Amino acid sequence: MSLIHTYNPHVLVLEDNEFQRMAAVAALRSIGVTRITQAASAEEVLTCLNSQPGYFDATICDLRLEGMDGLAFLKIAAADRLGTIVLTSALPADIYQSSLRVLQQSGTRIAGCLPKPIDTTALKLMLLDPPRKSAHTRGCSVSALMESTSVTQESIVEGLKNHEFITCFQPKIDLQTDQFSGAETLVRWQTPQWGLLQPGQFIDQVQAYGLMDALTCQVLAQACDLIVAWPRDLPSLRLSVNISATSLQDSENINRWREILDSRWILPSQILLELTETTFVANDLELLEALTRLRIAGFGVSLDDFGTGFTSLKQLRTLPVTELKIDRSFIHDASTQSRPAIVLDSIINVAKRLRITTVAEGIETIEDATYLTDLGCKIGQGYYFSRPLPADRLILWLRQRQREQDSKHA
Incomplete structure (x- = not known):
């Protein structure tokens, strides 16, 4: 049963x-x-x-x-x-x-x-x-159990030591050209005792035990390894990697991330670092300084889940971000409700004037994709295009997509 x-x-x-x-x-x-x-x-x-x-x-x-x-x-x-x-x-x-x-x-x-x-x-x-x-x-x-104290500091440390944290990648598509535009790097935990765990089942514990920096370095390293191994006949690859605001409190982390890239001969411009808006305080000078240093180093900076925090459109003028990821709640509500539609249109237009790339998350239908394309949103991401994929399947997915596009234009 x-x-x-x-x-x-x-x-x-x-x-x-x-x-x-x-x-x-x-x-x-x-x-x-x-x-x-x-x-x-x-x-x-x-x-x-x-x-x-x-x-x-x-x-x-x-x-x-x-x-x-x-x-x-x-x-x-x-x-x-x-x-x-x-x-x-x-x-x-x-x-x-x-x-x-x-x-x-x-x-x-x-x-x-x-x-x-x-x-x-x-x-x-x-x-x-x-x-x-x-x-x-x-x-x-299992997922409910993981919300309890089953995830111990020792199990996370052991998981990091044994490289149990693995990555998958969700494609991002240029809505205006229908071309591949990179992917977001997502982490999973392949545990020996509980099987494959989603981020919501362990990220809070990783953060609480002060192990987020170590996990971020492993995820970034795996993303860089994919860029190194990326087939040359495919479109160039730019990957997004999620970071925590607490990681930016340690100024040495930026140097550590640069070392990971430098050891693989990867340019910072090939990596986009995503910071969730709900953790961002626009007048936090230390955080603003860290984001500015990331930009100086050559990284792209993305404000994730935009619309769930308290950053105003006016404040975007002073934030050193190159990308806005619009929260999926706007995407789902905008096609049926007037207020979310007005807000979504304003976000896209203001970002465009500020030369900030807009990314719509959670696109699930062709109607969503068409609506956002017509609004002028630059990038789309969601199950309509693809679920998160392991590295090898991402390559296969992109090759298949290119074949289908070539056959349409033949």
Whole structure:
């Protein structure tokens, strides 16, 4: 029997409208969830959490509640005891999105937002999809276990020593010319005890144990090795590599990265270093100095997940970045909602005037690709083009793509 059918999470339903609360309970029972606790107010839940031990695997929380609203409740409640959060409401989509951003910035684990009435298929995916399960549950998936303390400092050190961290590469396509434009380097952990782990299952622990610098050097070295081995008959290869803001706090890291490139006779211009916007503080002089040094050294600098942090379009004038990676939430919402569409259009136009390359992440359909091409976005990346691939399969994928393009023009 599959894990999805045997997993029965303990779910809290926080809804002040009795009819809607009963509807949520019915939706849960229809997908096989029977461990359900109901509450009509945030105050009722807080009293329960303060007086009793225990936790919930997931919480379905209405945003609009009498008294304390759902947003205020989730910010002050013990997040580790509420599990994964599913927001519900009949409020407009822009309020959903702003609530989602506030909670994500505060570290709350959000599965998603569901309009009322709750769609049972979407609810099942959010609550019963194995990667989202609570690590407290018996019989939970490997990914859930990895959210607990199973990943020790010793296991990470051993993994680095044994070169268990491996890379794959997701192609980037020039939307205006339909040509290959490089790839993003992504890391996986091939463990002997848990199998292949995704970044979300170990990156936080790597960061917490102070081992991010060592991992970054290994990932960068593997990216450089691919550039060295890249077939000469294929288009030139430029790779993106993710770095942590904490790594930039050590000024020696830039020298270490240069040494990795120099030892392989690779130019810094062949590497684009990506920094997540949510870790970036525009007025942090030390960070700005580090980014400037990267540019002086010849590296490209990309601001990843743009739109999820607090960098304004006005501040882009002073940031030493060469690329903006637009967060996938804009891509998914822009084709159906006016506000995200307006913001997306503004980002692309301002970046173009500043001569900053725009990259759209999470392109999944031809409609997404066409829409972004028409807006003038430069680069596209996502499953519509290709999933992340091992180095050898990336080469095969590109050769096949070139053959298909040649046959179209024959």
